[in-house]
Amino acid sequence: MQPLLSSTRRIPTFRWICHSCRGFTKEAKPREYTSLSSASHALRNEGPARTRFAPSPTGYLHLGSLRTALFNYLVAKATGGQFLLRIEDTDQKRTIPDAEARLFEDLEWAGIEWDEGPKIGGPFGPYNQSQRTALYREHAEKLLESGNAYRCFCTPERLFALAQHRAKLGLPPDYDRACTHVPREESDDRASKGESHVIRLKVPDKYPVYNDLVYGLVRQRGDFTSIPRSQGKGLGAFGSYDDPILLKSDGFPTYHLANVVDDHLMEITHVIRGSEWMSSTPKHLAMYQAFGWEPPAFAHVGLLLDKNKQKLSKRTGSIDISSYRELGIFPETLTNFVALLGWSHNVGRDIMSMKDLIRNASMKYTRGDSIVGFEKLDFLQKRHAARYASMPEESDNFLHSLRHLAVKPIVKLLDERLTKQDLPVYSTYPAGEAREDFISSILHIDAQNYTNPSDYIERNTHFFIAPTLSEISVSIPSFKLHKVPAGIPYVPEPETMMLFQGIVEITDDDWRSEVIRDRISWIIKQGAEFSLAALNEERGSEAIGMTEELDKVMSKAWTKLVHGYLRWAVAAGKPGPDGAEMMSILGRRETVSRLQLAEGLMMRQFTKEKAGEEGQEETANWV
Numbered sequence: 043m044q045p046l047l048s049s050t051r052r053i054p055t056f057r058w059i060c061h062s063c064r065g066f067t068k069e070a071k072p073r074e075y076t077s078l079s080s081a082s083h084a085l086r087n088e089g090p091a092r093t094r095f096a097p098s099p100t101g102y103l104h105l106g107s108l109r110t111a112l113f114n115y116l117v118a119k120a121t122g123g124q125f126l127l128r129i130e131d132t133d134q135k136r137t138i139p140d141a142e143a144r145l146f147e148d149l150e151w152a153g154i155e156w157d158e159g160p161k162i163g164g165p166f167g168p169y170n171q172s173q174r175t176a177l178y179r180e181h182a183e184k185l186l187e188s189g190n191a192y193r194c195f196c197t198p199e200r201l202f203a204l205a206q207h208r209a210k211l212g213l214p215p216d217y218d219r220a221c222t223h224v225p226r227e228e229s230d231d232r233a234s235k236g237e238s239h240v241i242r243l244k245v246p247d248k249y250p251v252y253n254d255l256v257y258g259l260v261r262q263r264g265d266f267t268s269i270p271r272s273q274g275k276g277l278g279a280f281g282s283y284d285d286p287i288l289l290k291s292d293g294f295p296t297y298h299l300a301n302v303v304d305d306h307l308m309e310i311t312h313v314i315r316g317s318e319w320m321s322s323t324p325k326h327l328a329m330y331q332a333f334g335w336e337p338p339a340f341a342h343v344g345l346l347l348d349k350n351k352q353k354l355s356k357r358t359g360s361i362d363i364s365s366y367r368e369l370g371i372f373p374e375t376l377t378n379f380v381a382l383l384g385w386s387h388n389v390g391r392d393i394m395s396m397k398d399l400i401r402n403a404s405m406k407y408t409r410g411d412s413i414v415g416f417e418k419l420d421f422l423q424k425r426h427a428a429r430y431a432s433m434p435e436e437s438d439n440f441l442h443s444l445r446h447l448a449v450k451p452i453v454k455l456l457d458e459r460l461t462k463q464d465l466p467v468y469s470t471y472p473a474g475e476a477r478e479d480f481i482s483s484i485l486h487i488d489a490q491n492y493t494n495p496s497d498y499i500e501r502n503t504h505f506f507i508a509p510t511l512s513e514i515s516v517s518i519p520s521f522k523l524h525k526v527p528a529g530i531p532y533v534p535e536p537e538t539m540m541l542f543q544g545i546v547e548i549t550d551d552d553w554r555s556e557v558i559r560d561r562i563s564w565i566i567k568q569g570a571e572f573s574l575a576a577l578n579e580e581r582g583s584e585a586i587g588m589t590e591e592l593d594k595v596m597s598k599a600w601t602k603l604v605h606g607y608l609r610w611a612v613a614a615g616k617p618g619p620d621g622a623e624m625m626s627i628l629g630r631r632e633t634v635s636r637l638q639l640a641e642g643l644m645m646r647q648f649t650k651e652k653a654g655e656e657g658q659e660e661t662a663n664w665v
């Protein structure tokens with residue numbers, strides 16, 4: 043077992059020197075990163091970084107905390123350093139029982155793997171603060187010894203009265219340092235007799251100035267307002283100081299003590315955290331100073347806000363990461379999405395896999411808060427789906443493959459639906475791999491439209507269920523040629539219908555998208571020639587001047603007609619993937635049966651129309 047406080051600490055590879063000077067002090071030359079931004083170069087020039095994500099298990103991982111974890115992870119990975127996970131579980135009262143397990147699960151799902159931390163251990167463990175309490179007590183004692191901390195025996199009642207009194211004066215609820223007047227021997231004696239007390243840091247008159255990597259030089263004045271004795275009347279008579287509690291009366295450390303001690307002992311070089319912690323940083327720096335330690339570099343990143351500039355709430359998308367997973371969002375979509383919130387890059391495109399994020403990592407975080415627009419999430423999801431579809435399915439990349447991330451969830455959902463709904467086409471495939479292959483083939487022609495399993499099933503419903511007669515009856519296409527000059531003869535419907543036989547005639551062996559596509563082109567060509575010939579016959583080519591232009595117009599019009607008809611027949615006119623690809627996947631039998639149903643309906647329609655026209659003619663003659 044590793045001793046908690048090792049006397050043979052490694053010399054940190056990092057010293058706190060002026061950030062902009064760091065690049066020049068490293069001997070190691072960076073590898074070649076020719077196309078990287080200067081910010082990415084600068085980060086790599088600093089050498090290996092040790093970063094950490096230090097969540098408290100008082101809630102689950104949400105967008106903001108995922109981003110913090112990711113930023114830290116990327117900096118460690120980009121520089122060849124280590125990323126640590128530390129569980130800050132000293133506030134036992136607020137700990138949620140399953141929060142820790144869920145954190146692990148969500149981080150692992152997101153692809154943010156820690157090099158040291160719970161489950162895997164590491165040279166600076168344990169990584170749960172609740173298992174390091176002796177260490178914090180030891181360090182609080184050190185500060186007592188050096189006079190940088192003191193015991194405070196004030197009762198909760200006194201502190202409450204003091205806070206109330208200060209509130210009346212419009213002042214923050216700071217402490218009046220009454221207990222700094224307790225002599226050291228008396229303090230030791232009272233403590234040894236078991237008198238309840240806390241240990242407070244005695245903050246310096248002036249907090250150290252620090253160089254925030256995002257905000258630049260930060261100065262914070264200690265707000266040590268003296269309250270005139272006349273007003274104080276005992277309470278607050280010593281002035282006010284924001285001396286934070288380091289060790290609570292139950293012997294447990296507060297966040298401030300445990301966080302600083304651990305960042306130092308774990309040799310953290312960069313602390314990247316939310317700007318809500320910025321007000322704690324001067325206190326932390328005061329502690330580093332009191333201990334005589336080099337502090338890490340700090341980078342505070344802004345909050346995530348909704349469109350109304352309010353902090354993201356559950357209602358506006360700050361849902362647990364597991365909810366995104368359940369919605370079918372890919373891990374790389376989500377990491378890509380959060381990475382873009384408050385980070386500027388000049389990669390030239392926003393779609394980035396985890397590898398791309400690592401490659402392009404920099405600490406060019408934007409100042410101020412970021413507004414989260416969720417439309418981007420759908421956009422990124424579609425782009426990542428298309429990216430996966432274009433990659434070979436390799437077994438080592440299974441977790442980030444379309445099969446794992448989209449095919450399997452779609453099959454699961456369809457199988458569930460099968461218990462309530464008839465899906466005749468889908469159920470012709472035996473359960474298991476055959477169904478997966480079927481879905482995979484659909485995804486490979488239409489991945490760029492994938493958002494989540496249920497929307498995708500809805501979009502592609504006619505791959506699973508044939509359009510019904512009543513469905514297609516409501517939108518029978520009219521065989522009109524679009525955007526052709528007036529006077530072009532109408533399309534002779536029954537003859538046109540004959541052209542579609544060209545598809546029915548393709549044999550089973552030839553039933554492939556290329557062959558179907560060729561046949562569709564042939565139909566278009568035949569149709570266009572047919573119209574041109576009819577036009578020629580009617581008016582004579584010279585009369586209207588047959589031109590190449592007319593050829594083009596005609597073939598465009600026929601393209602629209604033929605594709606429109608086929609989409610109507612095969613998918614009830616719903617938008618979806620390319621028609622030839624769709625027919626190829628559906629198979630010859632299924633396609634032909636749809637074409638026949640549609641043809642029957644069309645022919646009945648023509649007969650009806652004809653009867654109507656003849657009726658009209660007769661009426662006209664009679665009139």
Ligand code: GLU
Nearest residue numbers: 096097098130301315319
């Ligand atoms: N435990 C703190 C949190 O829950 C850590 C803050 C920090 O990174 O210092 O976010």
